[in-house]
Amino acid sequence: MSMTPEEAQNHAPKLDDVGEFLAHSLALENEAAERYDELADSMEVHNNHDVVALFRKLAEFSRMHAQEVKEIAAKYEVPHLKPWEFQWVDPEGPESGAIENSHYKMTNWHVLQLALHNEERGQKFYAGCAVLSDNADVKKLAQEFAEEESEHVDTLKEWIPRYPKPKENWDEDMDPPAVNE
Amino acid sequence: MEAVQLTAKDYKSAVKPIWCPGCGDYSVLAAITNALAEHGRPLHDVAVISGIGCSSRIPAYTSVYGFHGVHGRSLALASGVKLARPDLTVLVAGGDGDGLSIGGNHFLHACRRNVDMTYVIMDNQVYGMTKGQASPTTDADWTQSKLTPEGTGVNPVQPLTLALAAGAQFIARGFSGNPRGLAKLIYEGINHPGFSIIQVMSPCITYRPEQRDWKSMMKDSAYEATDNLAEANRRLLEEGDFSTGVIYKGPKPAFNPIGSGNTPIAEIEKEFAL
Ligand SMILES: Cc1ncc(C[n+]2csc(CCOP(=O)(O)OP(=O)(O)O)c2C)c(N)n1
Ligand code: SF4
Numbered sequence: 001m002s003m004t005p006e007e008a009q010n011h012a013p014k015l016d017d018v019g020e021f022l023a024h025s026l027a028l029e030n031e032a033a034e035r036y037d038e039l040a041d042s043m044e045v046h047n048n049h050d051v052v053a054l055f056r057k058l059a060e061f062s063r064m065h066a067q068e069v070k071e072i073a074a075k076y077e078v079p080h081l082k083p084w085e086f087q088w089v090d091p092e093g094p095e096s097g098a099i100e101n102s103h104y105k106m107t108n109w110h111v112l113q114l115a116l117h118n119e120e121r122g123q124k125f126y127a128g129c130a131v132l133s134d135n136a137d138v139k140k141l142a143q144e145f146a147e148e149e150s151e152h153v154d155t156l157k158e159w160i161p162r163y164p165k166p167k168e169n170w171d172e173d174m175d176p177p178a179v180n181e
Numbered sequence: 182m183e184a185v186q187l188t189a190k191d192y193k194s195a196v197k198p199i200w201c202p203g204c205g206d207y208s209v210l211a212a213i214t215n216a217l218a219e220h221g222r223p224l225h226d227v228a229v230i231s232g233i234g235c236s237s238r239i240p241a242y243t244s245v246y247g248f249h250g251v252h253g254r255s256l257a258l259a260s261g262v263k264l265a266r267p268d269l270t271v272l273v274a275g276g277d278g279d280g281l282s283i284g285g286n287h288f289l290h291a292c293r294r295n296v297d298m299t300y301v302i303m304d305n306q307v308y309g310m311t312k313g314q315a316s317p318t319t320d321a322d323w324t325q326s327k328l329t330p331e332g333t334g335v336n337p338v339q340p341l342t343l344a345l346a347a348g349a350q351f352i353a354r355g356f357s358g359n360p361r362g363l364a365k366l367i368y369e370g371i372n373h374p375g376f377s378i379i380q381v382m383s384p385c386i387t388y389r390p391e392q393r394d395w396k397s398m399m400k401d402s403a404y405e406a407t408d409n410l411a412e413a414n415r416r417l418l419e420e421g422d423f424s425t426g427v428i429y430k431g432p433k434p435a436f437n438p439i440g441s442g443n444t445p446i447a448e449i450e451k452e453f454a455l
Contacts, residue, residue: 006188033189038207040195081213083189084365100358100386100393102202 001133003124011094012128014088016135022073023081024088025145028125029066032095033059037103046104053148054111054139061152062095071143094121105171108163116156123149185186187221189214194244205357205383205392206236209303212360212381213272214243216367220270227270230259232284234276235310236303236383253283256291256300264298270371271298278308281317281338288340291376292347297435299370300378302340303357305392307386313388325388341428342417344378345410350431351377352413354401354424357384362425369427375435382423395423402426 003011015021040055086095095118103110126146130139200206216406217227226246231237233252240247246269250258259273280288280302291300306323308314315328315333318340322332330347341352355363363381370377382399384392402420406427407413413429 039202041200042200042207043197045197046202082219082365086361088361091361098396099207100203100205100384100396104202106202120355154415 003127005131008131009089009126011089011124012126012132013089014031014132014134015129015138016133018135018141019078019079020080021129021135021138021141022069024129025069025126025141026066026073026078027081027086028093028095028122028175029062029069032097032122033062033066035096035099036062039099042102043106045067045102048104048106051106051108051111054108058111058115065148068143069145076109086173087128095119095123097119101140105173107166107170109160109165109174112156112160112163116153116160119149119156120144123153187217187218187224192217192224192227192245193393194242196241198238199243200235200238201270201387203386204235204309205305205381205385206303206358208360209236209274209301209363209381209383210239210242212355212357212363212367213274213301215237215360215364216371217243217245218332219364219368222270226268227272228262228266230262230275231255231274231278233310234279234308235385236274236276236305237279239274245371253279253285254287256284256287259298260291260294260296260313263308267297268365272367273298273300275300275305276309276316277302277304277318277340278316281340281343283337287314287316288343292344292349292378295348295375295433295436297375298377299367299373300376301367301370301381302378303381303383304340305383305389306337307385307388309385309388313385325438329402331338332342332432337416338423340380341378342414345413345417345429348428349378350375350433351427353377353379353427355379355381355423356395357381358396359425360397362433364399370427373430377434382445398423399426403429404428405429408432423424 033067036055036059040052043052097114123146126149127144130142133139224245229240229243229245230248231240232250232255240249255275257271259271263271304318306318308316315329317338320337321334324330324332344352355366362373366379368381382395384395402424404416408430414430
């Protein structure tokens with residue numbers, strides 16, 4: 001289903017330079033990998049070992065995608081952008097899931113919800129770039145990347161039933177860190 | 182030999198942060214390391230100094246020189262480091278409790294002394310490390326701590342207004358939820374010759390879970406930085422606690438100790454003779 005330009009603006013900037021588009025794509029994947037690793041580390045530290053492996057696997061996938069983008073990028077001149085020069089529509093990249101939504105007792109079901117949210121945003125980012133850009137090469141690459149992201153979304157949707165939705169009191173802790181509660 | 186381009190990752194140590202998952206300080210660490218990478222100084226030319234608190238753990242998580250000091254004394258320590266080693270880029274990291282309660286006195290004098298260093302003060306309006314007591318920036322009517330069940334009843338400190346009054350020459354506010362924007366503020370702070378202070382609204386999701394809402398409350402300032410003190414004060418009042426950006430960039434030069442400091446002790450003693 002294609003987006004209208006108005007919708008696209010909610011998800012993507014107008015990038016008319018292939019190098020700049022690829023710089024964004026690389027950052028998107030690298031930052032997603034770093035964020036998943038960061039979450040894996042913090043879950044490890046908090047002894048929530050059940051979710052560490054899944055976070056690591058997601059980090060590994062993002063690194064693989066970064067590598068694929070890197071290979072394409074080798075054919076173009078990709079500029080160095082300072083962190084604040086990226087034109088994401090939100091403060092963070094589309095696949096760097098909101099860190100404040102993690103919890104030390106989160107389950108694999110939550111991890112997959114977070115990953116699904118990220119991949120859906122990534123898909124919309126690329127689809128939006130394809131709609132907004134005036135550059136034929138950017139349009140073509142963005143369309144391809146959007147299709148790949150759709151596949152990732154489908155894969156995650158297949159995985160989700162493997163992990164049952166946790167009970168409502170999943171975050172209950174008999175020895176909570178917050179004594180005020 | 183060609184200089185190696187360092188990335189933000191190079192400025193992170195192998196120590197895994199023990200912050201609560203979701204703590205704003207993770208993003209502050211990312212912003213600091215991103216700003217350092219853009220600045221491009223070698224690891225051995227940078228020092229990060231702190232006091233005590235969750236936020237003060239940052240030196241352990243960076244790969245540059247670090248000193249995890251005494252509660253409230255980070256600015257005094259950092260001033261010493263910078264004066265002894267003016268060639269270093271010095272950053273200071275800490276919390277509102279560390280910097281404004283026990284360290285409040287050092288805060289005032291660091292602002293007026295204007296030693297060339299960058300202070301990143303992570304404001305979560307609570308003492309996180311000691312399990313959630315009110316800090317100097319906590320609202321007077323916050324009742325969630327058993328120590329102050331009816332609120333503190335005390336007006337919260339406005340860190341940037343205080344810094345401005347005390348003579349700080351670079352004043353900015355950032356948000357951990359916008360780590361890229363924050364990296365830019367820290368980068369500019371490092372480039373500013375003199376004391377730069379960046380107040381970072383960094384949620385404590387464990388003891389102040391309602392601070393998750395800051396994400397929808399923070400906004401970019403409508404103004405560019407000013408060099409006019411009265412105007413900076415007016416903007417701080419007008420835009421309130423949730424606007425981000427560089428507010429004030431003043432013209433005063435950085436602290437530069439004059440004299441050789443080698444007056445003989447006997448001469449000094451004469452001053453104290455009864
Ligand atoms: C001299 C001294 N007094 C008191 C303490 C206890 N103490 C440790 S951290 C802290 C406050 C932490 O709050 P803040 O600086 O805001 O940092 P946060 O943990 O919220 O990041 C206090 C009072 C101490 N370690 N040393
Ligand atoms: S207690 Fe609060 S400030 Fe400390 S690590 Fe946890 S969330 Fe962060």
